[in-house]
Amino acid sequence: MKIADMIVTPVAIADAPLRNAPGIHEPYVNRLIVELVGEDGESGFGEAAYSTQMHEDLQRLRPEIIACDAATQQRLYEIVATHLDADPENRPDPVLKNFDLSPAKVKTALPRTFSPIEVAALDLTGRSLGLPVAELLGGRVRDTVPFSAYLFYKHAGGGGEGVDEREDVYGEAMTPEGVVAQAQQMIDRYGFKSIKLKAGVFPPDDEIAAIRALRVAFGPGVPLRIDPNTAWTVETSIRVGKELADDLEYFEDPTFGIGGMAAVRHGLLAEGVDIPNATNMCVTAFSHIPESVREDAVQVILGDHHYWGGLRATVELGRICSTFGIGMSMHSNSHLGVSLMAMTHLAAAIPNLTYDADTHYPWLDEGDEIIVGGKVAFHDGCVTVPTIPGLGFEIDRDALARGHERFQRIPYRDRDDAGHMRRTVDPAWERKLPRW
Amino acid sequence: MKIADMIVTPVAIADAPLRNAPGIHEPYVNRLIVELVGEDGESGFGEAAYSTQMHEDLQRLRPEIIACDAATQQRLYEIVATHLDADPENRPDPVLKNFDLSPAKVKTALPRTFSPIEVAALDLTGRSLGLPVAELLGGRVRDTVPFSAYLFYKHAGGGGEGVDEREDVYGEAMTPEGVVAQAQQMIDRYGFKSIKLKAGVFPPDDEIAAIRALRVAFGPGVPLRIDPNTAWTVETSIRVGKELADDLEYFEDPTFGIGGMAAVRHGLLAEGVDIPNATNMCVTAFSHIPESVREDAVQVILGDHHYWGGLRATVELGRICSTFGIGMSMHSNSHLGVSLMAMTHLAAAIPNLTYDADTHYPWLDEGDEIIVGGKVAFHDGCVTVPTIPGLGFEIDRDALARGHERFQRIPYRDRDDAGHMRRTVDPAWERKLPRW
Numbered sequence: 001m002k003i004a005d006m007i008v009t010p011v012a013i014a015d016a017p018l019r020n021a022p023g024i025h026e027p028y029v030n031r032l033i034v035e036l037v038g039e040d041g042e043s044g045f046g047e048a049a050y051s052t053q054m055h056e057d058l059q060r061l062r063p064e065i066i067a068c069d070a071a072t073q074q075r076l077y078e079i080v081a082t083h084l085d086a087d088p089e090n091r092p093d094p095v096l097k098n099f100d101l102s103p104a105k106v107k108t109a110l111p112r113t114f115s116p117i118e119v120a121a122l123d124l125t126g127r128s129l130g131l132p133v134a135e136l137l138g139g140r141v142r143d144t145v146p147f148s149a150y151l152f153y154k155h156a157g158g159g160g161e162g163v164d165e166r167e168d169v170y171g172e173a174m175t176p177e178g179v180v181a182q183a184q185q186m187i188d189r190y191g192f193k194s195i196k197l198k199a200g201v202f203p204p205d206d207e208i209a210a211i212r213a214l215r216v217a218f219g220p221g222v223p224l225r226i227d228p229n230t231a232w233t234v235e236t237s238i239r240v241g242k243e244l245a246d247d248l249e250y251f252e253d254p255t256f257g258i259g260g261m262a263a264v265r266h267g268l269l270a271e272g273v274d275i276p277n278a279t280n281m282c283v284t285a286f287s288h289i290p291e292s293v294r295e296d297a298v299q300v301i302l303g304d305h306h307y308w309g310g311l312r313a314t315v316e317l318g319r320i321c322s323t324f325g326i327g328m329s330m331h332s333n334s335h336l337g338v339s340l341m342a343m344t345h346l347a348a349a350i351p352n353l354t355y356d357a358d359t360h361y362p363w364l365d366e367g368d369e370i371i372v373g374g375k376v377a378f379h380d381g382c383v384t385v386p387t388i389p390g391l392g393f394e395i396d397r398d399a400l401a402r403g404h405e406r407f408q409r410i411p412y413r414d415r416d417d418a419g420h421m422r423r424t425v426d427p428a429w430e431r432k433l434p435r436w
Numbered sequence: 437m438k439i440a441d442m443i444v445t446p447v448a449i450a451d452a453p454l455r456n457a458p459g460i461h462e463p464y465v466n467r468l469i470v471e472l473v474g475e476d477g478e479s480g481f482g483e484a485a486y487s488t489q490m491h492e493d494l495q496r497l498r499p500e501i502i503a504c505d506a507a508t509q510q511r512l513y514e515i516v517a518t519h520l521d522a523d524p525e526n527r528p529d530p531v532l533k534n535f536d537l538s539p540a541k542v543k544t545a546l547p548r549t550f551s552p553i554e555v556a557a558l559d560l561t562g563r564s565l566g567l568p569v570a571e572l573l574g575g576r577v578r579d580t581v582p583f584s585a586y587l588f589y590k591h592a593g594g595g596g597e598g599v600d601e602r603e604d605v606y607g608e609a610m611t612p613e614g615v616v617a618q619a620q621q622m623i624d625r626y627g628f629k630s631i632k633l634k635a636g637v638f639p640p641d642d643e644i645a646a647i648r649a650l651r652v653a654f655g656p657g658v659p660l661r662i663d664p665n666t667a668w669t670v671e672t673s674i675r676v677g678k679e680l681a682d683d684l685e686y687f688e689d690p691t692f693g694i695g696g697m698a699a700v701r702h703g704l705l706a707e708g709v710d711i712p713n714a715t716n717m718c719v720t721a722f723s724h725i726p727e728s729v730r731e732d733a734v735q736v737i738l739g740d741h742h743y744w745g746g747l748r749a750t751v752e753l754g755r756i757c758s759t760f761g762i763g764m765s766m767h768s769n770s771h772l773g774v775s776l777m778a779m780t781h782l783a784a785a786i787p788n789l790t791y792d793a794d795t796h797y798p799w800l801d802e803g804d805e806i807i808v809g810g811k812v813a814f815h816d817g818c819v820t821v822p823t824i825p826g827l828g829f830e831i832d833r834d835a836l837a838r839g840h841e842r843f844q845r846i847p848y849r850d851r852d853d854a855g856h857m858r859r860t861v862d863p864a865w866e867r868k869l870p871r872w
Contacts, residue, residue: 067535071567072571073574074577075575078577129565135507137509138509139509139510139511140508140510241543289759290759290760290761315752316755316756318754319749319752321720323725325726
C-alpha cells in the first residue's frame, strides 16, 4: 500500500503523581501518534514517547515517507537513518535527555524515530491485506498476552490540572500497606497474576518491606519484581537481593551499567542466590548485547519496540535471547491503546516471551484513550490478540483531537521528572543515582 | 489463506560428477518440492534437499498442515515440532546421514523439515496478498542479489545416466588450468564477480596452485574463496591460510569444529594473517552460536534457510550476525529455481548479507528446471528480486511431473558421495576428514 500522507499528532494524557528514582511523573505525559494514510484512504497508526526533537524529526520526514510502500519497512528504516544522518549508536536519545537514567549513548534516535513509523506501516499493511499484525511478524504463538500489575509509590492525586484534573482512582501509596492496597485494586480490576514494584524511591529497607507485604498479601504463587532504576550501589543491590532471595522473579536494574549488573549477578551467585537480573536500562540496543553476554550481566531483557527499533527488530531480539539463553519480558512507559495493541501483537509473535509484560495501562485515565470503545479490556490480566486486520482497533478521531488540544494547552513538553519533583515535592531534590 | 492441501513431490535432477572432500556427486540429486494449495486453488511452493526420512515426515505431516492458515507460520512450526517430537538439537539430521561431513548433532530435523513448509506458506501468503515474499520478511533492501561462481574439481560428464545422460557443458576440470577454464565459462555465462572453489579434493598445494591460477587469470579485483569441507588439520589450515593470505576473501571450513576453527583463526592472527573464517559446517544452528562467539571461531556465517529453519529464522540469524559483528553470506546445495528464488527474496531482506551468495544453480541442466520459462536469468552475476506476488514464478507442471518420473526411475535416494566415489572412481576410497 502506497503511503499518501504521514500525520504526526502530539497528544497529552493525564498522569498521576507516580514516584520513581529520578523524581515524580508530571501531571501529563505526552505521546506522539503517527498516522500513515494509504492511497486508498485507510490509515495505520503507531505511537511513541514524545520529545520535541522526535516530533520535529518525524515532521521533517513526512515528504520522504510519502509515496513509499508501507509493506517495505526496511526502506522506511533506511529513509529515517539517512535523514537522521545517524550513527545509530552515537546520536543522543531524543526522549530521555531530561529523564536521563542512562548514559547519553545508551538509547538512540534512529530506532526510536523509526519505531512509530514501522508500527503504523505494519498496521496499514495489515489493514490493506486483511491480516493481523501478529501474522505479519510470523504468526501468533499465543492468543492472549499476560501483563503484570505495575505498582508505584504514589502521592495523592489522579493527574491532570485545573478543569482537567482527574479522579484519584488509586489514592496515595507511600507505605507497604498503601502499595498492597494499590496492588489489590489493580488486580481486582485487571486480573493480573504477577506484580512489579517501581522502587528506588524510599530507602531499600522500606522497599524490602513493601515486597514482603506483597508476598504476605498475595501468597507464594504470585511472581514479584522490583525495579529501583539503578538507585542502588552494587553492594546495596547484593544486600537487597539476599534479603529478597526467595521473593523475586527477577531483579530489574538494581544498579548502573553492564559492569555493575554483572557484579551484582556474580556477587549474588557467590552467596548462593540465583535471581536473574533483568534490564531495560543497560542493554537497550543490539550493540550492548555482546558485552552483556560476555559478562553474563543480564539474564532477562525487557524488550520495548519503542526503542529497539520497532516490532520486527524486537522479534529478532527475541531470537537473540533464545539463542543465548536470555529470558525475555517487556518494558513499558505511560502509553495509550495504540502502543498496548502493538505490544500485544508483538508478544503474541515471540515464542520465548514467557514473562508477563509490563504495562502502565492501568494508570491511563479512561477519558484519554484515543481508540474507539475506550480502554482495551483485560481478562485475567491478559489482552486478547485481535484476529481482525492490522493492530485491531479504530481510532476515535474526536478523542485524538481532544488529546491534541490538551497537548496544546499544557506547558509540559519533554519529560522532566526531577524538575517536577523540585517544583512540587522537594525544592532541594537532586537526581542522584545511585542514591543508596 | 487456509491450506487445503499439501503435496510433497520428490524430483530428481541430473548432476555432474563434481568432486568434494567426502567423494563425488552422484549422477542425480533428489529434491523435495512442497506445494501448499490454498482454499482458493492458488499454490505456494518450497524446496528442500531430499531424504527418505524427510519425505516420510513431510507426508505424515499432511493431515496436520491442512486447514492451518498459511499466514501463521509459527503455528506450522509448532505442528512440525510436535510431530517430530524433537529436541531440536538432538534429532539426527535426515539429509546428511550418508554425506556425514559433520557430527550427527550438528544439523537437525526440525528446522530442515519446517523449512520447505515455511517457504511454501510464505509463497502462498504472498500470492494471496499480492505481496512479494521479500516484503513479508520486512522489505527488500536491494533489488538484485549477487551470487558467486561456484567451481568444482570435476570429472568428464554432464550428469544423468543412459537415455537421460546430459551434455557435458563445462568439461573436465582436474587441474588449475581446468579450474580457470571452468571459471571463465561460468563467468561468461552468468557474469559472476567473485569465485569460490570447492576444495579438499587434491593435496593442499595443488589447491593453493588453483587459487593462484584464478588470481592470475582474473586479476586482483575478484574475491576468491576456498572451501575444503574440513579436509585439513588445524596445522594444514594455518599453512594454507598463510600461503593464501593475500588471496582469500574468507576461509570456508578449512578444519573441523568450532574448536578447530578457533585454533585456525587464532593461529593465523598470531602470524599476522587476518582472513575471516566462514562456515556452513560448525555453526549450523542457533545453539552453536554462543560457543562460536565465545571462541571467536567464525567471522562469517553462511546462512542457509534450508537448515536454519526457513526464511524468517534466517533473517533473525542476520540480526544475530550484525549484533555480534559476524559477516554473513549464503550456503548452497544443488537446487532448482524454487530454492534460488527463496534465497533471492531472503538475501534481499537481510541488510548485512554483504557477501555474494553461493549457488549451485550454474550446474543445473536447463532441462531439469521446474519453473515456467526455464532457468532463472542472471545479469552481472545477480538475480533480480521479483516484484510480483509470492516468490515470483509459476511452476511448470509438466516439468515437475518429468522430474518426479525421473526420481521414480533412478536407483538413487539418500545422498551418498563416498559410495559413489567407490563405485565409479576408486574402490578403495574412504571418507577421511581431515585427509591432510
